[in-house]
Structure formats: structure tokens, C-alpha cells
Amino acid sequence: MAGPHHEGPLLKRAGERAPRPPSPEVSSLTLNRLSVYLRSLRQLQASGESTISSQELARRFHLSATQIRKDLAQFGEFGIRGVGYDVALLEARLRGVLSLDREHRLIVVGVGNLGQALVRFLAVAEEGFRVVAAVDKDPAKVGRRVGGVTIRPSKELRGVVRETTPEIGVLAVPPEAAQENYDALVAAGLRAVLNFASVNLRLAPGVPTKNVDLRIHLEELAFLVRAAGG
């Protein structure tokens, strides 16, 4: 899982002109590592490094050199043999692969504790993603502004989506409301969903969905603490 359990189908196609035409499906694991590589490259860029080998990248960020090369190989040839990778170039390429060269618009559904924190967090920190709308069922919350957006009623979801054209829905409602809100997001035309509710959603085909479940992580740690002799 990252989000561990059931997730949306993975589909093909890589970076636009990258020499990997009808490549096979890319795994979630690989994609998630690309994000990690990208983050690491940004850090290198910030500290002025211009070139790096897979080995050095691995050493500095606790990764595997072979795996870096294998992962990158799925999207093209980005390095120079005998030299390594140009930091700025690889960074740009990975951004292209992950389609971070354009902005992704988000709508947050459910503005409780978590939803509110997510709106603020995303509003501030997350370059490449922008919260364009938020809805909540509770009339008391409607009209309030959070992190630059005004909360609208859940019932108007469809209209809000038409007006603000988000492509990714962020579900932060209580578990019992998750499925209906998920279905509503799909019906409204959202292209992907990030789900924070602790439920096994019945997924719509063609709408990639990732689950983030705090409780699952805590329970894993609870097990590991005891397994380690706690």
C-alpha cells in the first residue's frame, strides 16, 4: 500500500516521447519509488549537485542502486554510461513521467478534523497539487473558509465539480458515509480518489483509488512492537 489492499487497475503508457512505447503496466511499488527518487533529486539539486550515480544516490538515501536503474529503465534511458545521471535532467524527466509538469486539482470531501488538516496541508505544502474545492454534509460548516476554499454543501457536489473541475477526490468522511460519497465522486466524473476512510470500498472500474488507513499502520506497529519483544 502503500495503501496495501485493493487498489485500482494499473494502466500502461509512460513519459511522452520516452523511448518506451507500449510498455507493460507499471507497478505501484515502482511508482512510489519514483516519487522517492524525485524527492531525493530535489534535495540534491538544492544542495547544488549536478550529477550523480545510482550507487551514490542509493548510498545517500538508503536505496538500492540496481533497483533505481531497473525502475528508471521502464521509462527510458536517462543516464550516461560511465558517468551517471544529470540531476536536473533526471528530475525533470521524472516529473514528466509522474505528470507533475501540470497542476492537479483536488476536491476534499468531508471537512472534519482530518479533512480540515488535509485542506490546509495541501494548500500550503504540496506543489503540483491544488485544493480547488471542499464539501461537507454539515450545514454548520458550509460557508466557512479553510485554507483558501469555501466549504460547500455535499449535495451540490455535482455542481461544485462542474465549476471547479477537480480530477482527484480526497475522501475524508466517516467510514459509514464513505461508499456513498465515493460513488458520488465517481458519478460526478472524478478521475481518481484518495480514500482516508477505514473501509473496503467497492471500486469503480477505471477510477484509480488509493487507501490511506492510519489504523492499519498503527496495528502493524502494535504487532511489531510485541514481536520485537515488547
Next chain:
Amino acid sequence: MAGPHHEGPLLKRAGERAPRPPSPEVSSLTLNRLSVYLRSLRQLQASGESTISSQELARRFHLSATQIRKDLAQFGEFGIRGVGYDVALLEARLRGVLSLDREHRLIVVGVGNLGQALVRFLAVAEEGFRVVAAVDKDPAKVGRRVGGVTIRPSKELRGVVRETTPEIGVLAVPPEAAQENYDALVAAGLRAVLNFASVNLRLAPGVPTKNVDLRIHLEELAFLVRAAGG
């Protein structure tokens, strides 16, 4: 790896008297699915079901029957051939396996947007886990109460840990402060860490650590949206 990148080592040992003495290491994937099964069983219990087969469990919650049986097999024999599983019994067993039969104490480090939401979320919603302390570097935040705990200064971490004896640390500080705070948690004797900062931590051996990285999930969805023809 569900939490995608580097994570702590997995260790052995299952449910106390379960007939699986020195079982091999349990994978993160299996553990995370156990959490899902447990959640599903709770729901069945709530709706009054007393017995269920792996097949029916799979059908209702979009899981795999074989996988349920294989996962459970790592910890003992919990079912009755020809019949299925006793819902209440299996629920109790899984809680035992995951060591949810006792309370796990948490300390939250960093009480910004996310940290605050986490404290409140955990304070309210998460049975089996309890936030016993929160610390923050910012003197302006110190002394304020959030979700039942009073924020204390990060500098007093060691003392706070001695007083409140948490076993799991929840890291919700900015990326640049993550490593030092992680190290401080380890030094203070925490047994596990749930990290929300976007960094590749240099992990302490013997301290299981899970990363939850919002940005990684969003980037995966960004890729998938385009791959699906967006």
C-alpha cells in the same frame, strides 16, 4: 511494502498459545490484511452474524478467500472444516495476534496542522490506541490543550516520555526536522515510529518504523490518471 520504501525489520512470534511456535517472519502485507479482516469481522459482529466462511467473507468485502486462509494459517488454525469461522472467536484471535488486547500509548511530535488533526483523530476514534502526550518546538504552542493532552516543549521530550511512557511515536514535523526528532524519539526509548514527514529516515535497528507519505500517494494517482487517458 505497503508503506512503500524502507521500513523496519520484521520479527517473529505469533499469538500467545496459537499452535505456531517459532513461525517465520510475517510480511507487512499479511499484517495489513489482518487489520482489514479484523475490521470486516467487527462489522459482521455488529450486524449479528455468528459464523462465516472465507468465501463469504471474501465476497462481502472484496477480498480473496484463499488469501484469507493462507494469512490466518500463519498464526494458527482458527476455523472449523465444513463450517467456517466463528466470527466472535476469530475477531478475538486476530485482536490477540495484533496485540490489540492491550492499550498502546502514543506520543505525537509536532503539533502543526497535521499533528493537531492526528491528536484529535486518535483521541476520538481509535480504540486500542491512546495519545498520552504531545510535544512541539514552538513556544507559542506549548501549554495549549489539544484533544485531551497538553502540548509540552520538544526539549523536554525525554522527561515527557518518562512521565507518560508512550511506546509508539507519531512524527508530524516538517521534513527538515524529521531525522533529529526521530533520533530523539529512539534515544528516549520509543519502541516504534509512525512517520508522516516526507523523508527517507536513517532508521534505528530494532525500532519498527512506518512511513505515511501523502505526496507519494498523490503522485501515484497523478500518474494513473494520465495513464488511464487523462
Next chain:
DNA sequence: AGATGTGAATGAGTTCACAGCT
């Protein structure tokens, strides 16, 4: 010389298919 990119080998995880119990 030195690093990439990659086929082959290994390992991990899932699914199949059925023996064995109730």
C-alpha cells in the same frame, strides 16, 4: 575505468487444486 541498462537467477507473494477434517 566506470557507470548504465538488462537478461538470468533468485526470492517473495499469490493463486490453484486438492487432501483431510467435520
Next chain:
DNA sequence: AGCTGTGAACTCATTCACATCT
């Protein structure tokens, strides 16, 4: 008869080892 529990087959992921290029 029906469902669990599990070895065997298979699929997916990682690592090895080296041919290839600069």
C-alpha cells in the same frame, strides 16, 4: 457435502552479474 488448511504451480519483484557504451 462443504469448507479449511496447505503443498505445488505460478506470477510478480528484487538482486546478481555482465555486456555495452562513454
